[in-house]
Amino acid sequence: RKEVEQDPGPFNVPEGATVAFNCTYSNSASQSFFWYRQDCRKEPKLLMSVYSSGNEDGRFTAQLNRASQYISLLIRDSKLSDSATYLCVVNTGGFKTIFGAGTRLFVKA
Amino acid sequence: NAGVTQTPKFRVLKTGQSMTLLCAQDMNHEYMYWYRQDPGMGLRLIHYSVGEGTTAKGEVPDGYNVSRLKKQNFLLGLESAAPSQTSVYFCASSPKVRTFEQYFGPGTRLTVT
Numbered sequence: 139r140k141e142v143e144q145d146p147g148p149f150n151v152p153e154g155a156t157v158a159f160n161c162t163y164s165n166s167a168s169q170s171f172f173w174y175r176q177d178c179r180k181e182p183k184l185l186m187s188v189y190s191s192g193n194e195d196g197r198f199t200a201q202l203n204r205a206s207q208y209i210s211l212l213i214r215d216s217k218l219s220d221s222a223t224y225l226c227v228v229n230t231g232g233f234k235t236i237f238g239a240g241t242r243l244f245v246k247a
Numbered sequence: 248n249a250g251v252t253q254t255p256k257f258r259v260l261k262t263g264q265s266m267t268l269l270c271a272q273d274m275n276h277e278y279m280y281w282y283r284q285d286p287g288m289g290l291r292l293i294h295y296s297v298g299e300g301t302t303a304k305g306e307v308p309d310g311y312n313v314s315r316l317k318k319q320n321f322l323l324g325l326e327s328a329a330p331s332q333t334s335v336y337f338c339a340s341s342p343k344v345r346t347f348e349q350y351f352g353p354g355t356r357l358t359v360t
Binding site (some may be wrong): 179 | 282
């Protein structure tokens with residue numbers, strides 16, 4: 139079993155739609171959680187951190203459920219520019235940062 | 248600020264050849280990392296460094312060596328390339344107190360034939 143698992147997608151949604159991605163992690167001792175975004179043939183970039191209380195950044199909302207060991211990312215009012223691969227990232231302490239394989243999103247006009 | 252830069256951007260090697268990938272960062276970050284990214288898999292850590300003159304093995308270090316002679320540079324070497332090392336290589340750096348906040352270079356696409 140992979141330490142961080144994501145649905146690879148792709149998710150194909152129309153502009154304006156709401157889309158949600160989930161990610162599960164296996165190490166219950168994991169300490170911090172993040173979403174990164176990676177555009178096609180580009181480098182990953184930090185999108186947002188994920189907290190138990192949930193956090194929101196504009197159209198993006200991230201949630202953490204420690205009991206069930208999953209993380210979610212909700213994108214509201216999808217834009218064409220949101221098309222990318224979204225990487226779930228888990229830090230289990232120190233330098234052990236695990237990147238998920240990513241979920242691809244295509245937003246169509 | 249250029250951020251994190253990598254050279255070269257593309258390279259094709261024959262099996263058994265050697266090469267060095269160069270990473271440079273201008274953000275004065277203490278920590279630097281080398282990852283490889285393969286289709287269907289997440290980024291996997293090859294080696295990392297917590298400071299000038301120090302390096303450590305990551306998840307998949309075999310077949311690679313690294314050096315960090317200067318704080319701003321982190322070199323990844325392949326001594327005898329194998330087809331299994333065909334991949335996209337990313338360098339990253341992070342501040343000491345926020346290791347999760349990693350800044351990545353644009354990547355090097357390496358093909359070993």
